[in-house]
Amino acid sequence: MVTAETHVAAALVAARAGAYADVLASLLAAWREVPATELATLIEAASRIAARDRAPITGPSQRALHAAWADIDRARDPVDVDRLVATLGHGNLTQANERIRLLALRPPDPRVAAGLEGLIASPPSVAFVKGTSTPLWDAVCTELARIADPRTRTIHERLAWLAHDRAPSPFDAGTKRGRNTKAIAKVAQAIPPAPELSPALRARCEELAAVLRAVPTPADRGAELLAKIYDDPHDLATRAVYADWLTSHGDPRGEFIALQLARAETPIPLPAVGWREREPSISARERALHRTHQSVWMGRLGPLLEHVQFERGFPARGRLAPSVTLRALAIPEAATLSHLGVDTDDEADGQLLAHRPFHGLVFASGLGWNAFAGLSMRTASGSAVDTRPAIRALEISDDDALPRGFGFLETDWPLEQLALRTGRQASPRPADADVLQFTRTRLVRRLQTLWVGYQARNDRAFVRGFVESELRLLELDTWSYVFDLFVERDDDGAPRTRISVRYDSHPSNRASTVPLLRERAATWPRELVDSLVLELDERYAQLAPDEHAAILAAAEAFAGEVEVVGLSSAP
Numbered sequence: 001m002v003t004a005e006t007h008v009a010a011a012l013v014a015a016r017a018g019a020y021a022d023v024l025a026s027l028l029a030a031w032r033e034v035p036a037t038e039l040a041t042l043i044e045a046a047s048r049i050a051a052r053d054r055a056p057i058t059g060p061s062q063r064a065l066h067a068a069w070a071d072i073d074r075a076r077d078p079v080d081v082d083r084l085v086a087t088l089g090h091g092n093l094t095q096a097n098e099r100i101r102l103l104a105l106r107p108p109d110p111r112v113a114a115g116l117e118g119l120i121a122s123p124p125s126v127a128f129v130k131g132t133s134t135p136l137w138d139a140v141c142t143e144l145a146r147i148a149d150p151r152t153r154t155i156h157e158r159l160a161w162l163a164h165d166r167a168p169s170p171f172d173a174g175t176k177r178g179r180n181t182k183a184i185a186k187v188a189q190a191i192p193p194a195p196e197l198s199p200a201l202r203a204r205c206e207e208l209a210a211v212l213r214a215v216p217t218p219a220d221r222g223a224e225l226l227a228k229i230y231d232d233p234h235d236l237a238t239r240a241v242y243a244d245w246l247t248s249h250g251d252p253r254g255e256f257i258a259l260q261l262a263r264a265e266t267p268i269p270l271p272a273v274g275w276r277e278r279e280p281s282i283s284a285r286e287r288a289l290h291r292t293h294q295s296v297w298m299g300r301l302g303p304l305l306e307h308v309q310f311e312r313g314f315p316a317r318g319r320l321a322p323s324v325t326l327r328a329l330a331i332p333e334a335a336t337l338s339h340l341g342v343d344t345d346d347e348a349d350g351q352l353l354a355h356r357p358f359h360g361l362v363f364a365s366g367l368g369w370n371a372f373a374g375l376s377m378r379t380a381s382g383s384a385v386d387t388r389p390a391i392r393a394l395e396i397s398d399d400d401a402l403p404r405g406f407g408f409l410e411t412d413w414p415l416e417q418l419a420l421r422t423g424r425q426a427s428p429r430p431a432d433a434d435v436l437q438f439t440r441t442r443l444v445r446r447l448q449t450l451w452v453g454y455q456a457r458n459d460r461a462f463v464r465g466f467v468e469s470e471l472r473l474l475e476l477d478t479w480s481y482v483f484d485l486f487v488e489r490d491d492d493g494a495p496r497t498r499i500s501v502r503y504d505s506h507p508s509n510r511a512s513t514v515p516l517l518r519e520r521a522a523t524w525p526r527e528l529v530d531s532l533v534l535e536l537d538e539r540y541a542q543l544a545p546d547e548h549a550a551i552l553a554a555a556e557a558f559a560g561e562v563e564v565v566g567l568s569s570a571p
Contacts, residue, residue, distance in 0.1 A: 004034040020050035040110035085115030089124035113149035122300035150194035230335040233360035257313025350374025365395035373408040393417035401456040409441035423455030432461040439465025496531040503537035521557035532559035
């Protein structure tokens, strides 16, 4: 009678002969007889050695990758399971479902169970947790039950959110967290516990483990480079080396990283505070690679973020998905994020942003005043901070136009840009004394740029604060599509007003320009800033000379001295 001990003995003979595919086959046979955790661990070790020369599954498109996956699966070689499982979620829901169906045709394998657990822990994209993903998770549960790996019984210990309803979960971005959590828990509870090994079998397993540990394995250069990138996300040289390594292994992401590095700006530019930035112009090849592989390259960030843009080959800009907590995003892959949108007024979230893995951030938006206070206190001079470099720009969103206390702003944190998207339409304008106290704080007066939203507007007080501070630029929201209003310093450091008027082809938008300029000029503190640069789109003179003259007249109410410069096209 062939027993698990017989299979492990055969595996030991094969290991000493260097026949690692045979080692794997014998261990799988032993595990199916006695599904012990020790045997599953040996299977994973033998599999890594046997598959070390097999390339990862790739393809120029999701369809091509799926076809390559199916071709490899068709051979039914146990050595291929690792790379099959590694690309289980690379593609769309239909393709993932088909791969699980094909894996279910194989004999039970603990490596497949581990891969399915990985899919649960990190769904590849938001699409994998929406309502349409229900058949996928049903298939995952069915396959976990069929394999019956005893390690699945303790899945809730590795994924805390399965046991705690309030713990952040990758399924929070969808609508089926409760259903899927119950289904996974039900499967885990139904699996029998791991059997105990006999003393003789345990001795054989320990002897085989020692032989396998002695097998020299090449260092995982890719993982090593990726760890360096996460450690210092601003080091572009390491990204270039990683791109070369990926290309040498036939991974299309290497080309994608190289294309993005070729147009990367250093240092990372700050956003145009208060205004939505335009997406960069990219090549057709870069766009095609991104469209095909984005869901794969997002990795564990997929279900946690929305509106993601890649820069320098990695996810760089995005917004926290609805219902996902900032703490759930605190994974190593978040280090490549440079611009992050959140929606939080939790002081603890602000403190979290000052530490790894958010040390790559240069801009954060959507923080309330309490979250700003948490971030400011953690980046204060003398405190233990792990932000490299410090966040350089913030956008605050809060119902209160200004904070209720200003102590947290008395810090040497070298913030460069601050946007106040604060206040409500029904709220009173902030008092002069509060605005001046705000602009006189150490952090604010050393800013380079302050953007003030329309609901927080108090022109006279903010302009006075600008004059008294070291600010280089104050932008006051006009609630208009056609003109922007700034206070800036000239070459001698003296303050001056700048109004930039764009031409709008829509007559009603143009018609609002002069009334809005006159309304703003009526309360403008020209005694504080008595010169004006008017940037006027040249198309007014060419296409609407009457409107051109009316704008000039309205602008003269802002200052005694007006300089007009041409603005050839809208920014």
